[in-house]
Amino acid sequence: MSTTLAFAAQNPETPLAPMEIQRRAVGPDDVAIDILYCGVCHSDLHTARNEWNNTLYPSVPGHEIVGKVTAVGSNVSSFKVGDVAGVGCMVDSCRHCASCSESLEQYCESGFTGTYNGPVFGGENTFGGYSQHIVVDQRFVLQIRHSAEQLAAVAPLLCAGITTYSPLRQWKVGPGQKVGIVGLGGLGHMGVKIAAAMGAHVVLFTTSPNKRDDALRLGASEVVVSKSADEMAAHAGSFDFILNTVAAPHDLNPFLNLLKRDATLCLVGAPDSPHPPADVFGLIFKRRRIAGSLIGGIAETQEMLDFCAEHGIVSDIEMIPMQAINEAYERMLKSDVKYRFVIDMASLG
Ligand code: NAP
Ligand code: ZN
Ligand code: ZN
Numbered sequence: 001m002s003t004t005l006a007f008a009a010q011n012p013e014t015p016l017a018p019m020e021i022q023r024r025a026v027g028p029d030d031v032a033i034d035i036l037y038c039g040v041c042h043s044d045l046h047t048a049r050n051e052w053n054n055t056l057y058p059s060v061p062g063h064e065i066v067g068k069v070t071a072v073g074s075n076v077s078s079f080k081v082g083d084v085a086g087v088g089c090m091v092d093s094c095r096h097c098a099s100c101s102e103s104l105e106q107y108c109e110s111g112f113t114g115t116y117n118g119p120v121f122g123g124e125n126t127f128g129g130y131s132q133h134i135v136v137d138q139r140f141v142l143q144i145r146h147s148a149e150q151l152a153a154v155a156p157l158l159c160a161g162i163t164t165y166s167p168l169r170q171w172k173v174g175p176g177q178k179v180g181i182v183g184l185g186g187l188g189h190m191g192v193k194i195a196a197a198m199g200a201h202v203v204l205f206t207t208s209p210n211k212r213d214d215a216l217r218l219g220a221s222e223v224v225v226s227k228s229a230d231e232m233a234a235h236a237g238s239f240d241f242i243l244n245t246v247a248a249p250h251d252l253n254p255f256l257n258l259l260k261r262d263a264t265l266c267l268v269g270a271p272d273s274p275h276p277p278a279d280v281f282g283l284i285f286k287r288r289r290i291a292g293s294l295i296g297g298i299a300e301t302q303e304m305l306d307f308c309a310e311h312g313i314v315s316d317i318e319m320i321p322m323q324a325i326n327e328a329y330e331r332m333l334k335s336d337v338k339y340r341f342v343i344d345m346a347s348l349g
Pocket of ligand 3: 087094095096097099100101102105107108109110111
């Protein structure tokens with residue numbers, strides 16, 4: 001065991017504050033990592049504040065981790081001391097169910113073990129990346145092929161990148177398709193970059209008119225302010241696929257009406273209360289679909305990292321010291337971040 005300094009929430013109300021935690025000794029299959037950077041996902045905030053009613057306290061969030069390998073177990077050959085490595089949302093799964101056998105560990109039938117907040121179906125708590133050090137089984141550690149100067153901006157790929165890449169791949173997004181991304185936050189801005197790199201015609205839907213220029217710079221071909229009924233009506237029935245990243249409950253029907261026959265609205269945003277009901281007639285008259293998608297498997301996460309390295313894709317980030325996390329949460333709630341906070345872990349000392 002080793003002691004590591006972390007930032008933790010002790011309950012839903014009080015700010016995150018320093019806390020010492022224990023990491024396990026490095027086992028034969030483990031990779032020990034000194035954390036350089038950790039992205040700040042909206043799921044961290046949902047968890048720290050118990051918005052999904054499943055938080056185990058104390059809670060150390062953080063699942064967009066990039067760091068340097070400091071030790072490896074005797075069975076580890078794909079990482080060596082000094083390598084740069086990544087850790088995303090999962091640190092374990094059952095490894096033998098149908099989903100795990102298909103490299104879809106995120107849908108593990110026993111529930112994957114989250115990098116923080118423990119196994120999704122309950123069990124001992126795990127502590128995430130708002131900390132100096134982590135020990136993870138090699139099967140859940142990713143290779144980073146971006147350049148050294150890009151590492152801070154690579155961290156958000158480990159959740160925001162894979163959560164958008166996976167559904168874009170699943171629904172075979174590519175050239176000749178009109179694809180919508182709803183919400184220009186951490187996930188949304190990665191969705192715009194990745195869908196554009198896949199060759200799609202990307203339309204960004206936002207509630208923030210001041211994000212228009214950024215969306216175009218990030219790769220969108222068009223921007224629609226979703227509060228404008230006229231702007232929305234101009235796109236009725238024209239989309240092959242829409243990916244909705246919004247972190248709050250809202251009416252899905254205006255987006256459903258934009259789908260072509262047989263097209264899909266995929267939800268990745270995970271609000272703390274349900275969306276209003278979808279209009280059944282809007283679905284059945286055009287055989288439209290509402291779907292969901294959860295992060296991505298480990299093999300697909302590696303594929304995404306390699307795709308992003310090849311296409312020069314990283315996140316647009318604002319670096320913060322660990323001590324600024326509570327203020328960063330408040331700004332994230334106001335959509336006041338371009339477009340992902342990343343914690344510089346050197347600030348923990
Ligand atoms: P974020 O950076 O806060 O972005 C969310 C965006 O949603 C905002 O930038 C905003 O974009 C839009 N939005 C519109 N109305 C909003 C409202 N009332 N409250 C908040 N946002 C509003 O969050 P994120 O890190 O991208 O995460 C988005 C959601 O995905 C969260 O619920 C998170 O827990 C979830 N998530 C799911 C998965 C998965 O596997 N399915 C993985 C990671 C995260 P505009 O200003 O452009 O309108
Ligand atoms: Zn996340
Ligand atoms: Zn499994």
